[in-house]
Amino acid sequence: MAKQERAVRTRQSLIQSAAEVFAREGYAAASLAHISRRTGVSNGALHFHFETKRELARAVEEEAARRLRTITEDVPADGARGGALQGLVDATHGLMSRLAEDVVVRAGFELGGEPSLGATADVRRYWQEWVEDMLERAEREGTLASGVTPERVAPAIVAATVGFEVLGGRDRGWLSGQRIDAFWELVLPQLTGEAV
Numbered sequence: 001m002a003k004q005e006r007a008v009r010t011r012q013s014l015i016q017s018a019a020e021v022f023a024r025e026g027y028a029a030a031s032l033a034h035i036s037r038r039t040g041v042s043n044g045a046l047h048f049h050f051e052t053k054r055e056l057a058r059a060v061e062e063e064a065a066r067r068l069r070t071i072t073e074d075v076p077a078d079g080a081r082g083g084a085l086q087g088l089v090d091a092t093h094g095l096m097s098r099l100a101e102d103v104v105v106r107a108g109f110e111l112g113g114e115p116s117l118g119a120t121a122d123v124r125r126y127w128q129e130w131v132e133d134m135l136e137r138a139e140r141e142g143t144l145a146s147g148v149t150p151e152r153v154a155p156a157i158v159a160a161t162v163g164f165e166v167l168g169g170r171d172r173g174w175l176s177g178q179r180i181d182a183f184w185e186l187v188l189p190q191l192t193g194e195a196v
Contacts, residue, residue: 010041014036014050015056016039019064019106020103021034023107026110027117031053032050057111057117061117061122071091072091075087083137084134084138085138085191085192088138092180092183095127096164096176096179096180097177099164100168100172109123128158132150
């Protein structure tokens with residue numbers, strides 16, 4: 001049992017270290033030797049868990065996707081706490097906060113844009129589909145303004161939030177609550193019906 005627990009801890013440490021290296025150096029420049037040194041394990045131990053850099057990168061993406069799901073799953077399905085639009089605002093704040101603080105989530109988003117990896121856990125795609133779903137819920141709730149459809153609005157919200165993520169990679173100010181509040185203060189009045 002102790003061996004299994006140690007193996008799980010080592011795997012998680014490798015994912016964390018790999019995320020730090022991928023976020024700082026990029027996927028192409030990152031080396032498995034650097035990641036194993038950073039983790040404090042031998043190359044053999046690293047290869048026991050991950051045969052290739054691609055496999056390790058995919059594990060980082062999958063962990064980032066899992067962490068992103070914890071943010072989106074916190075939004076109640078029954079319309080409590082202000083409905084779908086409020087849930088979308090709250091999750092956007094949660095995502096930006098996580099991107100600012102959590103290198104695994106940051107690296108997972110960045111790796112999603114790495115063409116040599118191919119599509120795997122694609123956290124940006126998950127985020128896009130979740131935003132689309134929330135806007136469809138808002139439409140069913142009757143909170144979208146007349147003429148506003150999820151199909152028209154989702155691309156703008158996804159593009160803006162992914163833009164915050166990309167810009168936040170160099171300047172954490174883009175991920176601040178004030179920046180996200182300003183975005184929603186601009187966008188929400190255009191989305192909502194008069195009754196909201």
